[in-house]
Amino acid sequence: MAAEREDRIYDDELDLRELFSVLWRRKWIIIGMVIIMVLLALGWTIATSKNYTESLIQLNFSGIDKHLYPDETRFEMHDIIAQDILSVAANALDNAEHRELFTSNPRSFIFIDPFIPIEVKEKMKAMERDKQTYVYLPNQFFVRFVQPRGEVFSHDERKRVLLAINRAYEDKFVKEYVNQKLVALNLTPDILDGYDYGEVVDIFKSYVDTYISYLNNMTKNAGLYRSSQTGLSFVDLLDSLDNIRKIDLYEIESILKVSLETKQKEALLKKYQYRIKSLDKEMQKKHEEAASAKTLLDEVWRQEKGGNSLDIGSTSQTAPQILVDASVLDKLSGKEYKAVLLQRALDSEVAASSLRIDKKFLEDEITLLKSEKNEGSNPGISIEFIQNSLEGIRKHILALGGKANELSAEFLAKRYSGIIKVLKNPVSATQYGKSPVVVFALSFVMSLILGIFIAFIVEYVRTSRKETEAGN
Secondary structure: OHHHHHHHHHHHHHHHHHHHHHHHHOHHHHHHHHHHHHHHHHHHHHHOOEEEEEEEEEEOOOOHHHOEOOOOOEOOHHHHHOHHHHHHHHHHOOOHHHHHHHHHOHHHOEEEEEOOOHHHHHHHHHHHHOOOOOOOOOOEEEEEEEEEOOOOOOHHHHHHHHHHHHHHHHHHHHHHHOOOOOOOOOOOOOHHHHOOHHHHHHHHHHHHHHHHHHHHHHHHHHOOOEOOOOOOEHHHHHHHHHHHHHHHHHHHHHHHHHHOOOOOHHHHHHHHHHHHHHHHHHHHHHHHHHHHHHHHHHHHHHHHOOOOOOOOOOOOOOOOOOOOOHHHHHHHOOOHHHHHHHHHHHHHHHHHHHHHHHHHHHHHHHHHHHOOOOOOOOOOOOHHHHHHHHHHHHHHHHHHHHHHHHHHHHHHHHHOOOOEEEEEEEEEEEEOOOOHHHHHHHHHHHHHHHHHHHHHHHHHHHHHHHHHHHHO
16 A cells, blocks of 8 residues: 555656646747737737826815805806816917817816715715715815827826816806906996986986995905905995985985976976876865765765754865764764765865875976976075086995995905815826736736646647657
8 A cells, every 4th residue: 555655646746747847848838928918918008098197176165065156056076177168278288289189179188086085985985884875075176187198298288288277267266256246337427418317316226225235245245344455344335325325315306306407397397287187086086985975974874863964064076074073973883884984985085185285286396397497495406516416426326336346356356265276286197997017917827827728738739749650
């Protein structure tokens, strides 16, 4: 038994020696196969690789933590590399051919991805294991300029384009959210010529109210912010506009009501005369309503008291006054329909009296307009004074509007200064589809196995051929 065991070990040693002997004799086949396969694999990896330049940026404006712009519209990551942004960034390329190639399809070169910190990734994985959702809205992004291998764009060109994208996005943001105007400042001097004095006052009021509304909103955002250049605050401007509203415009409006100065005297006379006719018709209608109510009320009273009339005044339309005292009201308080009739008569008479007063006012206004000098209680007020006053108010409103715009731009510029920050300057590298190290290792192992396999096949073929020749 011991002899058999020794023979077996001896045979194994002979087999291993023979195996290594075969591999050594065919080593060039194996080495050649390894070299060819590794070179082919690495060549494919390099051929399919891409050159890229990458930078890391961070957005800092208010609302980005919720992915909202200052006006609360939705922020999208690809807004940073929008088509209009890339069109502006293309101007950073001095080479006309390169610029044309880039502008033909810029989205094929520029890519953006969010940067998620490691601790956030770990937290997301932990919550996924617990079957929970973790929402993370990043404010840091990788922006890449990627091109097929061949160095069409140089590193310097790619770097300049990425920096130009940052500038273009910031300029667009400033234009939309910082350099916004209060309102159109179009209170031109010809507005005094195109409208009557009263209409001009109404226009000024509208502008002032619009300014005040805007400044109230700015005050909510800016608080007590004060300009470092002019020393003004939004509250100061609000006070000035409020003074224009309550003092200047009120004063000129009062003057116009008293003096009745107008550029359309004939039209105003016709307007007043037409209004008087309307008032006459309304008064006649109210008189008729009062007379009808009193007639019905008197008839009801006679029926209940056996023919005794309730003396509450004449039913004549020419003498519509109702004479009512507390005793009459006490007699009627128990009857709802009587109270309704009495109330209707009273309301109609009150309305008629009010219309009569309005009519008297308009008749006085017409008399004043028809007077030769059109002088009221303020004979010293002239058209020139009114025009100068309105022009002064116009300039004051415009000046305050301009100051409001300047203060708004200054505040917003400080609030949104540095809205985009470069955390990592553009650097260039090569992007491979697969890691070259992994490709090398896999190709080496596979080619080595294949080379050994081919080496044994070759050895077997040649040994078989020799044995055949020896047999013959």
